[in-house]
Amino acid sequence: MSDAKNVQATQTNWQRETKTTLTLAWPLIAAQLAQIGLGTTDVIMMGWLGPEYLAAGTVSSSLMFLFLIFGIGIVTAVSPMMAQAIGREDFISVRRTVRQGFWVSLLFATILVPFILQIEWIFQVLGQDPKLGALAATYIQFAAFQFYPFLLFTVLRGFLSAHEDTKIVLIATIIGIFVNGIGNYALMFGNFGFPRLELAGAGISTIIVHSVTFLFGLGYVLVRQKYRHYELLIRFWRPDWPRFIEIIKVGTPIGLMLTAEVGMFSVATVMMGWLGTQELAAHAVALQLASISFMVPLGLSQATTIRVGLQYGRGSYDGVGISGWTSIALGTGFMAITCMLFVLFPDAFVSLFLDAAKPENVAVFGLAASYLAVAGLFQLVDGAQAMAAASLRGLSDTKVPMYAAIFGYWIMGMPIAYLLGFVLDMRGVGIWLGLAGGLTIVAVILNIRFYWRERLGLLKPQKVSH
Template sequence: MSDATNVQAGRADWLREAKTTLILAWPLIAAQLAQIGLGTTDVIMMSWLGPEYLAAGTLSTSIMFLFLIFGIGIATAVSPLMAQAVGREDYRSVRRTVRQGFWVAILFATILVPFILQIEWIFKVLGQDPALGKLADSYIQFAAFQFYPFLMFTVLRGFLSAHEDTTVVLIATLIGIVVNAIGNYALMFGNFGFPRLELAGAGISTIIVHSVTFLFGLGYVLTREKYRHYQLLLRFWKPDWQRFFEIIRVGTPIGFMLTAEVGLFSVAAVMMGWLSTLELAAHAVAIQLASISFMVPLGLSQATTIRVGLQYGRKNQAGIGIAGWTSIALGTGFMAITCTLFILFPNMFVSLFIDASKPENLEVFALAASYLAVAGLFQLVDGAQAMAAASLRGLSDTKVPMYGAIFGYWLMGLPIAYYLGFQTELRGVGVWLGLAGGLAIVAVILNWRFALREKLGLVDFSSQAKGNTA
């Protein structure tokens, strides 16, 4: 059934879908905002230590997240697989997916952490200031081990979302914010009788936060009566290689796609470091604000994958179109609001992070405000690409979107950013314009693919149990 036919399904169906999606999504959105609150807390407290600590922290988290996002992509594969299984009422498949999702999370954490621990050497290769590299290393040597609890909690989040039980995700994340603030205050600055560890203290606090969050979520799932029949950890060590490799097959393209996007932003941070430490510090503030606004469509996208996956599992072609386009409209509509605010009031937002009354902050403040104004321009396309990608994931369509992301971000966006940043007078603003260009190209590719999903053979109910990565 085409989207033209879907439009005739009736306003009531679209409004019902919007309501259902928002009910499912709001705790995930709030949890994403709370999650970014963890990073925001770190940015604010690092800035209290000084600009060089803020710059070092930005570099380390940018590089680390580049690795982490790949693991998140792999673990995210459990969401469409479980949603499709719930739609088919195949609950045994749900149990298999959760268990092997944990296996995959542990495996990739074990592979990725050793690379992260070489961060100081990586910075040298990238031509960064050795002093900044040494500071960043003090954070990474502890924070890298957050990969284990973080990725395993991602699997739990997919399980809970597939059962439309997302409030606990929000509660767990809010607990994490409190633990993070207390941990940073104690360990970074030497309060409550603890030693002053500065960035190393922030790294230790990060491990504690994600461990607490995961254990809270796991305890909830194991003790709730409605989930006990799954017996999720029974015979946990028994391999299920078919499901294990299915998660990797579906998740690996998601990981590469997310890494392509985050990698572009990480390289942008490196470029800012080449320009100057002040421009890197300004970039840290602007990207933090842009990231906060993106948490709404990101949380909504998690619900989108579940809604589309459920309709796919139920073999409901019309429902797939309604679920996908409703979410794309909601996500893009929200970003239209943040676009307007960033363009009209950049100084107001930057002042939340930087005190413009201090003369030494004036240059960083002005740079951050100029970057944020440009960030407003890509808010619309950023929301559109995120929602379209989530809709395609609900169909287990991950391989071609990965190619589209690599093309848009790395073959188009990155060269534009480098040329405008270093071959013109635009400098940092030029780098940000390159980011916007890459996002716009990917948004067009992914929305076009979702619009043509039936013609492209993406809605193949006969093969849904195995997934479709055409």
């Protein structure tokens, strides 16, 4: 009888964790999907200006994102740190982490923005059209300053998520979409009495959007009774150097890991360009579809870090396992569904972007469908590696996952892509198989590491701040 009760209790724990994780995750998932909508608005409106404006805007945004993702990774370290502190009811530590997270955000924005402002020179070094570089500079000279509010809001998002208050993150993102549309319409095209600023207007609108999002989130946190006892901005200027350094120590590997993955896909895009315009266009379609589906495990991974961190802070090592494996199962399970859909019905998804009835689209359509079928296969491992990385992040284990990413993506994945794509003449399909290979290697390493978390000494006693 006792065995039956134990089994029932275990099942209840897993079911409760699944429900709690999904409740925490769905607004974050929706916010990630909404973020795509924000970017889509920019692309559409830049296209209204003309193809040269669209090219300059999208290329400069992609280049800027490589820098931004590194900064996001660094300040993401506050999420597991705050979750662990809340788990052990160390609220002083939460306040200190938020403040020093703001400090780190301001520091890295100040470091990164000057690099971004050299966009015109960077374009010259890359051999791009000088006219394209000049247009890109008009956008970047304003858009680069989004780093400040964007990174500051990332800290607030971690704070709210650690308190399982994620719906406000979604609301803030939706507000940002509306502000962005109105701002672009007014400033890019000279409506509502504003001057026509074209790409410069898009850059200004970008700053406004992220500033509004950050101020909305900050106002919510400062006004809500639940958070007033933290007094987050009291003595904001007071340094806490050990915590400041800890955020950088935990966050830098996260930033490098994310940059390594984004960089792998960027290099794959360059390789596709070597094959030809049709292959590059087909790759863009398949990658966009894969990116949209990845927003679900990406949002889920943010919730995973919080759930594992909370259990770790409470000293519930069984809870760490339940939280981590629940998320890994959810993320991989969702990707199994998208894998099946991409493999079985690639034409249906590609037709959302290309009209197969047009003769000029036939070759690109066929290539995109073949790439998407391969993309479906790596959906499984992509979800598995994202969830395992998030689970380890909840334990503040970030350095080894970074090494695993560099090894899997660059030492293995990229050479495999080149070997299959060019040496063995599998072309675009070979490049996509190389991407899948890199993701598989990382997924296996990270899942084994999470499984061996106790044996590897990743579960250490937590200390309370005084």
